[in-house]
Amino acid sequence: MPDITHSIDIVIPSYRLEKDYILRIIRLSKPEKWVFKYYIVVDNPNVIVDEEIARLAASGDITLLINPVNLGASTSRNKGLEAGSGEWILFLDDDIKADERLLHNYVHAITKWPDEIGFIGLVKLPPPPTAFARALIINGSMMIFGIAEEAESFAWGATANTMVKREAVGAIRFSTDYPKSGGGEDVDFFLNVRDSNGGKDYKTLKEAVVYHPWWNEGRPSFKRSFRYGVGNSYLGQFLPKYTYYDFPNTPEALFLMLLAFPIVIFIAPVYLGSWGQLFIGFGLVEVIATLFQAAKRKAPLSAAVAYYVVRLKLAYETGLLWGNIARFRFAGIGARFEYKGRKHGNGFFQFNTYKIVKWVLYALFIYGVFL
Structure with a gap:
């Protein structure tokens, strides 16, 4: 032997x-x-x-x-x-x-x-x-x-x-x-x-x-993306040295708008109609920015693929938001995890094409609604 x-x-x-x-x-x-x-x-x-x-x-x-x-x-x-x-x-x-x-x-x-x-x-x-x-x-x-x-x-x-x-x-x-x-x-x-x-x-x-x-043989299901978002919401809490803060993603932005809605009702009810337009507009901006980013990667996008790309991103980000608010960790809103295991320089913001396009569109949309 x-x-x-x-x-x-x-x-x-x-x-x-x-x-x-x-x-x-x-x-x-x-x-x-x-x-x-x-x-x-x-x-x-x-x-x-x-x-x-x-x-x-x-x-x-x-x-x-x-x-x-x-x-x-x-x-x-x-x-x-x-x-x-x-x-x-x-x-x-x-x-x-x-x-x-x-x-x-x-x-x-x-x-x-x-x-x-x-x-x-x-x-x-x-x-x-x-x-x-x-x-x-x-x-x-x-x-x-x-x-x-x-x-x-x-x-x-x-x-x-x-x-x-x-x-x-x-x-x-x-x-x-x-x-x-x-x-x-x-x-x-x-x-x-x-x-x-x-x-x-x-x-x-x-x-x-x-x-x-x-x-599931590639059939559509968004539960896994949502579940991963929920699970990954814990990473920033347990490994804070790899966490930084970024602009709110779309589910986070919409959630913050919902929280601000009662304030708008009492302080500036004249803007209620505009507030509703913003709510819808932010969702459209997410779609445009996500598809722009995919196109920049030269990804082949049929209408069906584009639809699923957007849905998967929103499912993951909604899971990330839900994972934080379900345990009342509101400090987790806007928190992002650096998956390469590198400490982020100043702890705030990472820019890429998607974010630049998204926030330029946000600014233009807000300007068009209120001005």
Whole structure:
């Protein structure tokens, strides 16, 4: 029997425990002289365990942990992380198909760059099958999936395919202060690990590939964008050093206008009609500015794609607003999180084409309404 030199824990939180996905991951080709242990944490007490998965668990080939109640993604990943003791921890999603050489490529990277705190693998999506899926690509929602092809290193990675060194993780865990449904907790975890190791980014590894399907076959759904907005509203609160303040986005601006409405009624009722025009106009400005930004990126925009691009942006920003006001964190209105993990210079404002166009249009619209 060959000498054991290194070990990797593979942590997979799952709700569905679909055998076609899980068994493929378990059967991946493995380099010699390395130990791989699987920790599959099922966040569904009513799950029906496939016979083959049950046999693997009974024989000790995998560790299968079934939560007594739905505990959420953070707690499930923490349970898998704490159950093992491997030198490295590979986080995978339960609905990916991994390249057959995935583990070989990670082992090669560890051998070549042993001092890295972790590696961000590549998550590939199929070509977008619908206008909604194309809109998800255009609006940047899937950016982190492909970051391994865009940068040599980055501040955090998708838990669908990212590896970290256990020594670098230490006592850090996925925070359970974020919503159970997910959103923000992965960014929080990887940034905290990075910051506890001198701020060193994770090395990207485009050779370590997994393939992720489109959710719901690319059919329109805005719940995920809204949910991510709610979850990400916590990032500025828990990681304030990466937070800055910006002009209100459209849902925030409309919310502030609603708050000011009673004041207008009592102090300047003559402007009520104009106030209503502004309310409608701000929404139109958002549409124009968002499409201008997409066009600047030379994104192919059909009418359907343009519609979904705007809806997705508003869904995310509405979730961000709701996440703050639902817990009475009004200081979070206008707060933005710097997702590259860099401290913003003066703590205020970042300009880009979208914002310039938007606020010029705002100014023109206000001028036209009141003057």
